[in-house]
Structure formats: structure tokens, C-alpha cells
Amino acid sequence: MTDEEDALHPSGFLTEEQARELFSDMNEVILAGEEMRRLRSEMITLFAGLGWTQERIARLTGMSQPAVSKQVAKARPGGPTPPPDIALEQHDTPWLEGRLWGLAEEISATLDDSAHCTRFTDALGRGRKRFTPQNVDALRRLVEKDLRERRAELPGSHRSAYDAIGRGLDVPAKTAATGAAGTGSAAVRRALARRIQRDRLGSED
Structure with a gap:
């Protein structure tokens, strides 16, 4: 048939x-x-x-x-991989995406999983969503909405972190490409930045 x-x-x-x-x-x-x-x-x-x-x-x-x-x-x-730079303030796109991811997870945790960004970050963690430009823009909008609507419940460090991340992501691609490209694949850099951003916010709260 x-x-x-x-x-x-x-x-x-x-x-x-x-x-x-x-x-x-x-x-x-x-x-x-x-x-x-x-x-x-x-x-x-x-x-x-x-x-x-x-x-x-x-x-x-x-x-x-x-x-x-x-x-x-x-x-x-x-051969051995050179040790990566793990300073928080780096400006290549995967690093900034990882920071955004970590920030969104911290917002979700602070708001007891009631944040607008909770489902999106969960989908990223489970691999059901990937870091495309469209998905990064969508996550930014959700984070911005949480920061705006739940401002009284979130530490000021969350807003400051987002402002820094947003400025980096808004840099034109050609300019960003001249910055620190970093060591490791995009996935590795996102994972490192995600963890470091969460730890930084956790220590500041």
C-alpha cells in the first residue's frame, strides 16, 4: 500500500x-x-x-x-584546550546568551516558578528550544516583562545584569565579532556563562 x-x-x-x-x-x-x-x-x-x-x-x-x-x-x-576566560563581563554572543539564560533562571527561582520566563527557560534546559536569534529575542521580552511587572519582588541586581546583557546583545554583529571570541564551542560558553551568572546573582542577593 x-x-x-x-x-x-x-x-x-x-x-x-x-x-x-x-x-x-x-x-x-x-x-x-x-x-x-x-x-x-x-x-x-x-x-x-x-x-x-x-x-x-x-x-x-x-x-x-x-x-x-x-x-x-x-x-x-x-591537543589540550586552553583554559577559558570566565570573567563575567565578556561580549561574544554565546556568552551573553548564557548570561541571559542564567538570569532568567534566577528570576524564575526568585518568583517561585511563577515568572513569565519560567516555561521558556525550562524548555531551553530540556533542549526543546534552541538558541536561535528568534528565541533569544523571545526570552528577552519575557525577562523584560518580569522585570517590569514584578519589579518590587526582584533584587536590583537582576535589572542591572539585564541592562548589561541587553547592551551587549544589541551591539551590531560586526562590532561584537571583534571582541573576545572566547575559548570553546558556543554550547560550552553558554553553559559556563549561565552558571557564573547564576552564582554571581546568588551571591549578591
């Missing part, structure tokens, strides 16, 4: 559109898992290059030491 005949003779179980949505959801989760595995591999290589022992990395990642060793050996032909 051809695809056209299948469409004309539904099984009575699911329509083709329902099946398409079902597989689409599965594919998103699978893709997110693959991306997270790649990110973890890069982070393992990064920490190993900084001198962390494989046993220590294994304990922190929940992996076995042989599995960590395999990841490190796989990356070895390219």
Missing part, C-alpha cells in the same frame, strides 16, 4: 498528523540528548585540560573512570 493509500485508509488508531507530531516530539528529545552528550564530552575535555583528575571528573559526572578516560583520549589528538 502506498503512502497515498495509507492516508486514504486511516487505521482508526492515529491520524497521520497525530503520528507526525508524536515522532516530532520523540525526535526533539533524542536530538536534545545527543546535544547534551556532546556538551558533556566537551566539558569533560575542558576540565581534564585544566588538570582535574579523571577520578574527580567521573565522580562529578556520575560516569565511570574508564568512560571518562575514553572521552579524554578521544579528544587528545587535537
